[in-house]
Every structure is written in structure tokens, then in C-alpha cells.
Amino acid sequence: MVADGDRLGVGGHHFARLPIALLRAVAGGKARDLRYCAWAGGLPLEILLEADAVASIDICFSSLDIFGLPPRFRAAAEAERLPVRDWTALAMIEALRAAQQNLPSRTFQLPRGSAMMERMPTARSVADPLTGEPVGAVPPLVLDTLLLHAPRADESGNVQIVGARALDLAMAGAAHKVLVTVDEIVPVGILAGMGRQTVIYRNQVSAIAKVPGGAWPTSCLPHYVTDYEALASVLAGGASLADGLALPKDGVPIRLRKAAGISAAAAAHMPLPAVHAAPAPATVDEVMAVRLAAELDNDSFASAGAVSPLANVAYRLAKATHAPGMIIATMSCGHIDVAPSPLLLSLIEVFDAETAAAHAGGDDTYSALYQAGAVTHEIIAAAQVDRFARVNNIAIRRAKGGFIRLPGQGGMADVANMHRDCVLYVTRHSPLSLVAEVDIVSSARGLLDAEERARHGYRTSGTKLFTDLCVFELDPASGELVVTELMPGVGRDTVSRATGFPVRFAERCGEIAAPDGETIEILRRRIDPLGLRRLEFVGARERGVLIAEILAADRAVVDALAAREQP
Structure with a gap:
């Protein structure tokens, strides 16, 4: 259902709810010359760039979070192999809303002081028709296809999102096709009793595939947390992303599922390790x-x-x-x-x-x-x-x-x-x-x-x-x-x-x-026992060693908390 030249949006955010199984399928398929368009580049963009499936890039930023800058994105941008258009978040939101609401344009507050208006070829500074005040204006940003992963859908096709939802609703409204993988499908009526959630209505969804673990190694609450160890291994190089991101035969590791059930109260009542013991001088x-x-x-x-x-x-x-x-x-x-x-x-x-x-x-x-x-x-x-x-x-x-x-x-x-x-x-x-x-x-x-x-x-x-x-x-x-x-x-x-x-x-x-x-x-x-703050104070060469140290400490604490809550 993804065609050559599609303007392709990707749901999720950071390392949360990324549609990894869908992205691997697209990368391994025949669709090429895709016009990537999303709030973030990051891992999804890296997968598609590796497959040489991207013709242009429209983003607000691209990062691999604690792992630093995305190497394929950097290489493509620095070699100027394909167009990279930087958007402000607000301009992209309003462009998606214009498409969602069938409007010829939407206005937004100008990013005064920055040079961003010069970098967005479709955005214009115009006079507000009522006051004459300068405002930004942007035409609709219509997506051909949106790829999305969610924890569950009901049998009639309503899709549930738990937690932060990034720009998923606006993107779904702006897309001709919304392709969704879910971890489970539940009977009609179950979503009504599931507390805080966001629902994308079934008339907006083009197709759903049940793919348990379809977001791994990123998270999909309430089912599993992000597998940072797997990400560290894949992003270290060697095997291709497409191969390294294949779901293990046994599915999402059980420790990630157990971790998704740990409560904040459990961590508050358990002594946590610290990188520096307290009377050491402040760094x-x-x-x-x-x-x-x-x-x-x-x-x-x-x-x-x-x-x-x-x-x-x-x-x-x-x-x-x-x-x-x-x-x-x-x-x-x-x-x-x-x-x-x-x-x-x-x-x-x-x-x-x-x-x-x-x-x-x-x-x-x-x-x-x-x-x-x-x-x-x-x-x-x-x-x-x-x-x-x-x-x-x-x-x-x-x-x-x-x-x-x-x-x-x-x-x-x-x-x-x-x-x-x-x-x-x-x-x-x-x-x-x-x-x-x-x-x-x-x-x-x-x-x-x-x-x-x-x-x-x-x-x-x-x-x-x-x-x-x-x-x-x-x-x-x-x-x-x-x-x-x-x-x-x-x-x-x-x-x-x-x-x-x-x-x-x-x-x-x-x-x-x-x-x-x-x-x-x-x-x-209590606040930063693993010393995550240190990642911003080291260079690229030191980062790998520090990440390995943090991952080992993180696993030990998470395993101890999981054992306490779920013996």
C-alpha cells in the first residue's frame, strides 16, 4: 500500500512507539523515492536511508537520542545528496492541520529572531486580514501514507494510543492512507474501560495488521519498554539496521514486558545506586x-x-x-x-x-x-x-x-x-x-x-x-x-x-x-542515580563507554525492581 514517490509520515516519537516492523517492510519492499515528512527523523529515517528509499526529507530535527547524531542522515545532508528542509514545529503542525481541516492555508506565530522562515520554502510572512499584523502562513501538508504502531485496536478498527502521542492525530487527519500495526486486537467495547488513552477512529484507518512486538526495540506502553541494549548493539554498526532490528524469534524479551509494569512508587521505596557516593565533591x-x-x-x-x-x-x-x-x-x-x-x-x-x-x-x-x-x-x-x-x-x-x-x-x-x-x-x-x-x-x-x-x-x-x-x-x-x-x-x-x-x-x-x-x-x-546528565559532557569517543556503563547499571536496577514487584 506504500507507493513510489509517496509523501510518507511516521508516527511515534523518540524511541517510543516507532512502527519498526512496518518500516522494515517498506525498506525491504519496492517503494522508492519516498518523500519523508515527520516531526523527527531519527531511527525511522535511518532505516529508509539505508534502503536508499528516500528522495527528500522534511523534518524539525533528527537525533538518535542518547546515541547521538544519526550517521546516515548526516552523511546525506552533508553531501547534499537529497533535499533536506527544516521546519519549525509550529509551521508543520499548522500545515498538517490545514490538510486535516480542508483549508487552503493556516496561520501561525512568526518565529521572530530566527532565520527559519527563509528555510521553509512553502511558508510565507503575510499580513493578517483583520489586524494587518505580520503572521506566518503555510499551505496544507498532505501525507500520502502514515505509518503508525499502537498497543491495540478493537475488532471494529478503532486504534488506541497510550501515553504521549506526538503529532499522531494531526498526521492521521492529514493522510490519505493510515497503516497501523498493533500488539493486540480486543473485542469491541473493551477500549471504553481502559482509562487514559487516545483513540484514532476507525474511519480514519486504512489497514491494521496485528504484529506483536511491532515497535521493538522501541517501546509500546503498556506492553513493553524500550530495549536500549538492543539499540546500542544495532547502532554500534556491523549488521544492517534492517537485520539488526528484526524481532527476536521468541518475541519481545520478557524483561521488557515486566519493566512496563513497574510502578513509580516501587522505585521511590527502593534504595538506588549512585555514580558518586555522597561525600565526594560536586562535579x-x-x-x-x-x-x-x-x-x-x-x-x-x-x-x-x-x-x-x-x-x-x-x-x-x-x-x-x-x-x-x-x-x-x-x-x-x-x-x-x-x-x-x-x-x-x-x-x-x-x-x-x-x-x-x-x-x-x-x-x-x-x-x-x-x-x-x-x-x-x-x-x-x-x-x-x-x-x-x-x-x-x-x-x-x-x-x-x-x-x-x-x-x-x-x-x-x-x-x-x-x-x-x-x-x-x-x-x-x-x-x-x-x-x-x-x-x-x-x-x-x-x-x-x-x-x-x-x-x-x-x-x-x-x-x-x-x-x-x-x-x-x-x-x-x-x-x-x-x-x-x-x-x-x-x-x-x-x-x-x-x-x-x-x-x-x-x-x-x-x-x-x-x-x-x-x-x-x-x-x-533520588533523581539521577545512573548519571544520565553526564552524557551531555562527553565527546563522541567517550560516549560509547559511558553508555555501556549506564546500560549495565540500568539493567541491574530494573531487574531488581521487576523482581520485587513481580516475584
């Missing part, structure tokens, strides 16, 4: 996490981005200590108001789905939360930042020609203006990461003046950049970054030498106080 990653957490209070609504372990740690630490009333949203705002459960790699999604007050998708949370100015923080990692706090997460020019492709900006260009507080971080401060002028302005705070922000419906606070050496704040008078705090033991000369533009220091630039022992103990034992 730079811990100092950054504690200092970032200090930005948050009981009025904060903080959203965790696509691949931001450090930000996720800071949010949970704040909620577990001084800001119990704050709201945390994870999985790109798919799990809303989660508890500060420990960041156990295999169980993050399970715990957040369990403790969240609500499950959602990016299409509705953008409308109800981001665009409404309700989200105060999304502490965002930046690859390249300039003296004006402009960010580049798309591509960096090489001195000898060509460029290094980066993941992409995701939704940063949109939300940089929508959040009350604009907070960025760089974990390895160097002249390559802090530059005089970024190569591409993928995101920036374009609305700075409080009066102008209020007119657009947004609250106002400052802009800050945290690094492993210091803290910068954007000076509203000059529009440039100024150092206001130094990391413990770091001198001004060190910061100046490591920065690619002349550094200004605030008159009262002091040193960040070392975290107290109680906070460090909570961070190490």
Missing part, C-alpha cells in the same frame, strides 16, 4: 544541574525537550526540593505534570506516563500551552551560541568548506519567544561553541521588549546562558551577553580564553556557591 555536571534548578520555583511550568538530560535532571531536582508546586512536562509536552521520579533509562517513559496528570500530543499542547504563553521554561541545549544569545542547532560551516550537520532546532524557533524565561545551556564552553556570530540563526529571542511581548500575549523575564564555566545574562541595553556568575574555581581569564567574542563581566560578578550536601544526595540517589 561540574552536578553544579550546573543544581544552579539550573535554582531558576525554577513553584510558579514554573517547565517542558523537557527532545534530548536534554541535564534540563530534565534540573526540573526534577527543583520539584523534589524547593519547588514542589511546579509543573513538569516531558516527552515534548506529551506527559503533563509528572512526579519527580528517578531518571532510570528504561523506566522514564513508564514513570512519567503513570504519574502524569494528563497525556497529550504536540499538536494540542502547542495551542493550549506554548502559544498561550503558559510554559515558563524549556531549558534548551545549544550547539553554537553568539554574543547576542542567538542559537545555531542546524549546521556549522567547516573552515575548509562544507558543513557539519546538527540535529536541527525542533521547536526552539517557536518557543524561544513564547516562554517567559529564555534559558540556554552549553556543556563544553569553547570558542567553537560560543562564537561572535552563529552560522545560521536557528532560534533566538526576537521579542525582547516587555510591552511588545505583552501585546503578543507573552510574559517577560530575562535570557540566560549557562555553561560549564559561567553564567551569562542578556543585557537589554546592549543586546549582548554579560557574565554574571563564575563556576567554582573558574577565573575570568579562563572564560575569556574559551569564548569566541570579547567577554564583558558584570560589576558584581561572583562565584556560584557549591551545592550543599543534602541537595547533592537527592540528586545522586
